[in-house]
Amino acid sequence: MIDLRRLNDDADYRAGAIRKGATEEAVASLLAAESSRRKQMTMVEDARAAANAASKEIGRAQPDEREAKIAAASELKEGLGALEAELAELQASVEEIALTVPNPAHESVPDGGEDAFRIEHEVGDRTPEPALDHAAIGEKLGIVDTERAVRMSGSRFAYVLGDAVRLQFALVQYAMDKLLGHGFIPAVVPVLVREDMMVDAGFFPTDRDQVYELEKDELFLVGTSEVGLAGIHRGERLDEADLPRRYVGYSSCFRREAGTYGKDTSGLFRVHQFDKVEMFSYCHPDGSWDELEVLRTLEEEIFSELQIPYRVITVAAGDLGNAAAKKYDIEAWIPSQQAYREVTSCSNYTDYSARRMGTRVKLEKGATALHTLNGTAVAIGRTLLSIFENHQLADGTVSVPEVLRPFCGGLEVVGPTG
C-alpha cells in the first residue's frame, strides 16, 4: 500500500504514481478522502475521550448519583456512534482507493507501456535458428509430454520426464548452492495462502483473475513463492544489523494465464503450473537500490554460466506491476523464435508491500517499513527450454551446460526417455 502521507507531501512521489497509470483524479480523490478521514478521526477520538471520562466517573460515583451519570454517559455514547459510523465509511473508502494506487515508479524507469522498455545490455552471441524448437525437442526426446498432460489436466500442463527431470533438479541445486554462498536462507513455502496474504503481498485486488482459488477452503494457490517469502515476517520488526535478510524459496507456482489464449501454446513456455527458485530480500530502506543490482547481477551470472545468450531490460513504468517501483527483466535468446523472451525478473517493491505486511526495521528512534525485493533465480520451465534451444546438438539431443553436470551425476547429454 502506498504511503498516504508521502503521497500528499511529495510531488515527485505523486508523479511516479501517475506515470504508472494512476489518474490525477484518483490520486486527488484519495488525498481528499484521507484528509476528511483524519478530520473525522480527531472528532471521533475527542468524543470518545469525553465518553470514557463520563464512564470512569460512574465507577467512582456514590450509588445515588449513578443513575443520573449513566443517563449522561448514554447520551454521549449516542453521539459517538454516529460519528464512528461516518469514520468507518471514510476508512473503507480510503483503503479501497489506496489499494488501487500503484507504487510510484523510480525516476530511472522509462515512461510508457509494454514496448517502451529500455535495453540495458546484451550478453552472448545469438544462437542461429535451430532445426527444432523446444516443444519439438521435448516431444522427440520424450522429456516433455504435453499431449498426455492435456488428458490429465487440460491445456497448458506438461509432464516433465527422464533427463529433463534430472536437469530440473540440477538447476535447483545449482541455484541453491550459488545463493547459499551469498547468505540466502533456503525456504520451502506454503503454496496455499489466505486472501489477506495475497492482498498484503501486493497481488490483490489487481491480479486476482490470474490466481486459482479454492473456494471451499478460502485459500488461494500462489503464482510465486514470493507470497510466502513476503509474509514470513508479517507484523515483525527486524534489527537493522540483520539486514539485508535474504531468502531463497522453492515452490511450485500456479497461474491461470487468463487472457493469453493463443499465445505460446506449445511446450513449457506458458503453463499453469511450474516450479521456481525465487530470491527475496528484506532490506534497509537506504540500501534497496543497491540490493536490486545485487539481485540482477545474480540473475545474470546464472544465465551466463548456463551459456544462454540474454539481454537485460528495464521495464517501462506503464508495464510495471502494482507493487514494483522498478523492474529488470532478463530475456533469454530463443533461437526458434529469433527473439528474446522473459525468463527472470527482479523488482524493488520499496515499502509498498512491507507497509501492508507490517514488516518494519527497528531504528534508533522508532521503526519504519523496510524495503522488499524479489527476483527469479531460476524459473525451471523457461530455463529448461532455453537450454534445449540453445544447446541443441545436430542429432536432436541436448548438451548439458558444464555448471549443471556436477548436480546431475555427470550427465553430459539430455537423451531420449526410456
Add this chain to the structure above:
RNA sequence: GGAGAGGUGACAGAGUUCGGUCGAUUGUGCCUCCCUGCUAAGGAGGUGUGGGUUUACGCCCACCGUGGGUUCAAAUCCCACCCUCUCCGCCA
C-alpha cells in the same frame, strides 16, 4: 474428523469467580545511576506498539489471538473464526 484445555507486554506468569481507579501485579531480561580491585551480589530509577494533535512540554485514542456483540463501562460476559497443546481416529 471426534473430545477436552488454552491463547495476556522481550520472556515467564498474575488478573477472568462477583465487568469500573487494569495498558495491566510480580519476577527475569534490558537501559541509566549508585556501590565496588575486576566480575558477581546489592541499592535507586526507567523500560510495549501503533495512531491523532501540538513549535514544544504534553494531551488524547486504540491495542490483553482475530473479528463482531452486550453494556454508561470489557483482558474480564456472549457469538464466530484463527492458532496452539493433550487424547482418540486417519495419514506421508
